[in-house]
Amino acid sequence: MSTLKIMARDNYQEKFDETEEKESSMPVQQEGFDETISKKRKVVIPGEVIVSGEDFLPSDGTKRSGDDIVAMRYGLSEESGMVVKVLPITGAFIPRRNNVVIGRVSNITMNGWVVDIDWANPAFLPIDESPRFINKNEMDQFLAVGDILIAKIWGMNQRGIDLSLRSRGLGKLEGGFMFRVIPARVPRIIGKEGSMISLIKDKTGANIVVGQNGWVWINAETADSAIKARKVIEFIVDNFHQEGLTDKVEDFLAK
């Protein structure tokens, strides 16, 4: 009689131990998408073998299984030299240390501001991490409930996520409007060394800030340029995988 075995839940931890997400520390100048290595990219699904060979090194979203490097999530596999990783192309925002995110103040406490960054738990901006000295009884004059800001995640621990405004390019975002895109597509919007986002800002005249949590803030002088800037960003998000996207975007902006 054949025995039916169901693996104990604990055994499954073995599958994951080797793939704990390596912290990717990105500088405030956000990492964009380099079209030139698109040849080594392909869509992979969880459990799929990406490459085989003992010289390959498994990185984000992959794991070694014997001779094979196996995908541990859905996305685009990328091989740079011998390092293999899987870039996400969909999914909710997962906060990492050094991410630069757009958030909204939801509460003010004695020691700082509680900020919604579109994650399961709100983040906290301690009063010490504001860009200049803020008096405890002037906190709401600097940032009031409902205000929008761009901040860096400088700490993540059991208690929660801590934000900082103490770098160039961070701070309150006044006026404008904001909307959300799929966070995994943000590198495409920024482009290699910021080339794509600069192109959009240039051609629309709009001031644009993109958070790694998928929130985009736009402040434009005219309604038409606000509408155009948003439309082109949504176009990039929907066509993120197309070849020659930069050309298509230039055509879009020229209309």
Next chain:
Amino acid sequence: MVEKFKRIDGRKLNELRPMTAKVGVVPNADGSAIFSFGNTIAIAAVYGPRLLHPQHMQDSQKAILRVNYDLLSFSVNDRKKPGPNRRSQEISKVTEWALSPVIDLKQFPNTVIDVQIYIIQADAGTRTAGINAASMALAHAGIPMADLVCSVAVGKQDEHIVLDLNKAEEDFEEGEGATDFPVAKLANSDEYTLLQLDGNIPSNRVKEVLAMANSACKDIYEVQKNALKEFVK
């Protein structure tokens, strides 16, 4: 001469109904998919990891996987009153057990990953279609997973072991009657995460059931894989 056994819809004993699958069908969701076996159509959407209310339900060691399965009222001939019932609650739970082994829940403590599965049209095998849809939706949502989960209902019509029963076959009454044996397994290994049975089957024939399921799951996996890859075209 013994008459050869014929299935009600003419399929071979080990033949699946035609399958369809599509990913990204609910734009609001982090991940979503539709999967069908013949006339059974399931839609699944995944939201998360996200905030879990109330706080006391949070687990500080890992994400909670919360599955909700239900039939839409007009998915069956006798209208199902809206709202969960005992059957849907049980299927929600076994579906959760079928999916959680492939997910790295430890990466997201104090959160919830919500999986919503609804049956739009029911012709037996609803929980298996639901698991197949949910598996694709979880992958589409970028959830870290070791593998996809594939599910199929093997069955028995009298003494014949058959694959993927439809409703008419579930109601079969001749001889040993009908047996329904839904299972789910990891796509790339022989680990089973769902096992249920209604009917009667000799213990020494379970081997045949698993062999048939194994083979069918390879075909199901191809359908799921193609749907996920088609999405990025």
Next chain:
Amino acid sequence: MSSMEVSNATIETLSTLFAENKRFDGRKLTDYRDLKVSLDVSNCAEGSARVILGKTEVIVGVKMAIGEPYPDSPEKGNLSVSADLLPLASPRFEMGPPKFDAIELPRLVDRSIRESHIINLEELCVKPGEKVWTVMIDIYPLNDDGNLIDAAVIGALVALKNSVIPGLDENGKVDYKHRTKKKIPLAANLPLSITLYKLGNSIILDPTREEQEACETKLNIGLSNLNGKHMIHSCQKGGDVPFTQKEIESMMEILPAKYDHLIEKLKKFL
């Protein structure tokens, strides 16, 4: 997907855009989005329809059952409309007891359909005082990107128009497997819902979810083409900001053309 509410800055920007007769997706304030309709969502329903309005998607099914009539209408069939805001369709929809949105949607759809008298309830009587047909319309959003009400009523209308009465076996019990060829008895007038939303001094139609959340108040209208007139059968204002008389009058003026435009698009399903 985010469950963050629309921000004040965005609301102000939308207000400015609307004042210039502009919207983010390029529509004019009173334009409806692309409308796609299809039938046969479920072969277990007496009739069913799928409505895709922009990115909003709703499926509607019609089921019928035999039961006793209400005591005050012994010779009439019954109508009941339900809607379930499935958590599948939006990060904002939760499991558990329904919030006001979930209660309001089916009631508005019910009034649009019921008050138009499109269903001939007298003809659904099988045995006076004892047996009548009940028509149950069930609405399920599959993706909420705003304006669920109008999409739901379109779905209900199309599903009703394409519904067939189930058979009755020799014991008078419903036989769903052997449907008759008889369609549900319907009147000639076709009900639709047109909901107008207001932000600042602008009135818009068919908002996206973002626009709908930014708007301060709404006016839902159920209307049909009864005897050649654009007849309003039901109306409900929702939200705490008032409409001026001038606004109400100008909204009434928009209705006929919008109604005709939508009916024209739905012709092949009606």
